[in-house]
Amino acid sequence: xxxxxxxxxxxxxxxxxxxxxxxxxxxxxxxxxxxxxxxxxxxxxxxxxxxxxxxxxxxxxxxxxxxxxxxxxxxxxxxxxxxxxxxxxxxxxxxxxxxxxxxxxxxxxxxxxxxxxxxxxxxxxxxxxxxxxxxxxxxxxxxxxxxxxxxxxxxxxxxxxxxxxxxxxxxxxxxxxxxxxxxxxxxxxxxxxxxxxxxxxxxxxxxxxxxxxxxxxxxxxxxxxxxxxxxxxxxxxxxxxxxxxxxxxxxxxxxxxxxxxxxxxxxxxxxxxxxxxxxxxxxxxxxxxxxxxxxxxxxxxxxxxxxxxxxxxxxxxxxxxxxxxxxxxxxxxxxxxxxxxxxxxxxxxxxxxxxxxxxxxxxxxxxxxxxxxxxxxxxxxxxxxxxxxxxxxxxxxxx
Numbered sequence: 001x002x003x004x005x006x007x008x009x010x011x012x013x014x015x016x017x018x019x020x021x022x023x024x025x026x027x028x029x030x031x032x033x034x035x036x037x038x039x040x041x042x043x044x045x046x047x048x049x050x051x052x053x054x055x056x057x058x059x060x061x062x063x064x065x066x067x068x069x070x071x072x073x074x075x076x077x078x079x080x081x082x083x084x085x086x087x088x089x090x091x092x093x094x095x096x097x098x099x100x101x102x103x104x105x106x107x108x109x110x111x112x113x114x115x116x117x118x119x120x121x122x123x124x125x126x127x128x129x130x131x132x133x134x135x136x137x138x139x140x141x142x143x144x145x146x147x148x149x150x151x152x153x154x155x156x157x158x159x160x161x162x163x164x165x166x167x168x169x170x171x172x173x174x175x176x177x178x179x180x181x182x183x184x185x186x187x188x189x190x191x192x193x194x195x196x197x198x199x200x201x202x203x204x205x206x207x208x209x210x211x212x213x214x215x216x217x218x219x220x221x222x223x224x225x226x227x228x229x230x231x232x233x234x235x236x237x238x239x240x241x242x243x244x245x246x247x248x249x250x251x252x253x254x255x256x257x258x259x260x261x262x263x264x265x266x267x268x269x270x271x272x273x274x275x276x277x278x279x280x281x282x283x284x285x286x287x288x289x290x291x292x293x294x295x296x297x298x299x300x301x302x303x304x305x306x307x308x309x310x311x312x313x314x315x316x317x318x319x320x321x322x323x324x325x326x327x328x329x330x331x332x333x334x335x336x337x338x339x340x341x342x343x344x345x346x347x348x349x350x351x352x353x354x355x356x357x358x359x360x361x362x363x364x365x366x367x368x369x370x371x372x373x374x375x376x377x378x379x380x381x382x383x384x385x386x387x388x389x390x391x392x393x394x395x396x397x398x399x
């Protein structure tokens with residue numbers, strides 16, 4: 001009798017091949033896609049109310065995008081071999097194609113849009129700071145110091161085009177993650193054509209929630225007033241995305257129940273036993289129904305500003321937990337039962353191993369560290385704040 005195993009399991013099914021790090025991978029990439037979609041609301045769809053979070057959303061997307069491939073690198077036995085997919089691309093491999101999608105999104109879309117948006121500020125900071133800071137901003141200008149009205153008009157036009165291209169790129173970036181799971185026909189938990197769409201809308205939901213939380217935290221740290229119309233508008237779009245995400249997940253569940261194929265009994269047993277806490281309690285109840293009710297209440301009734309801030313904070317925090325639980329249930333839950341549907345195994349997270357809890361916590365904290373550095377380097381506040389920051393830095397350099 002093998003410990004932690006019930007029923008009949010093949011030897012290659014006892015130990016899970018994809019662990020906690022593979023849970024983090026779609027979770028982090030989802031935050032990237034959601035943050036960029038929120039930024040595009042102002043740039044492309046002219047939703048002026050969310051303008052205060054435009055730059056913040058771009059920096060959030062960049063911070064998480066830089067960390068997105070690291071869980072895969074730690075998971076690989078020979079991470080140096082990952083470069084082979086760029087040197088010897090294979091069109092039949094979804095993972096190999098992701099490498100090119102990732103580079104396209106990082107360099108052509110996100111970095112270019114951020115540079116175009118900040119170019120005038122970078123030139124101003126390069127002229128007003130001193131010492132090493134001046135060298136950094138000088139390098140970021142890429143030799144282009146023309147900030148005339150005509151050049152800024154060109155920047156805006158090119159930036160608009162890049163954002164338009166970036167919207168389907170963001171969909172492709174995270175939709176492909178769901179495609180990888182959905183295309184594995186051997187696993188009935190994953191093999192559904194709705195998987196890419198569910199992953200995409202859950203990504204948009206988690207990314208918007210993350211930006212809203214970071215905006216509230218940033219305003220608190222900067223001791224600046226929160227723009228409540230901006231917060232209300234973001235919460236409204238968050239509610240819309242979350243309703244669509246919840247509807248798609250329920251549609252997938254109803255389809256499984258109606259079809260009731262040979263795998264349904266095994267999946268139903270998993271939900272009522274091994275995944276009851278993570279799926280029923282965390283994902284469905286605390287991570288979906290409660291924040292949906294909170295966001296719906298904020299749309300229907302007029303609460304005070306302080307009450308709305310508290311409700312948004314609670315709802316977004318629960319959404320982040322719920323989306324992570326969803327990723328856990330898909331990645332880990334999909335490996336806990338035998339392909340023969342006659343046996344079940346368990347998964348315990350180690351602490352200090354290469355794919356354990358400790359490196360996972362580090363990977364989750366790393367984007368926030370990068371975000372703080374990016375905010376210091378490229379302040380996402382109004383122009384008056386940027387000028388004030390430059391003057392402060394120049395004064396410190398002279399001292």
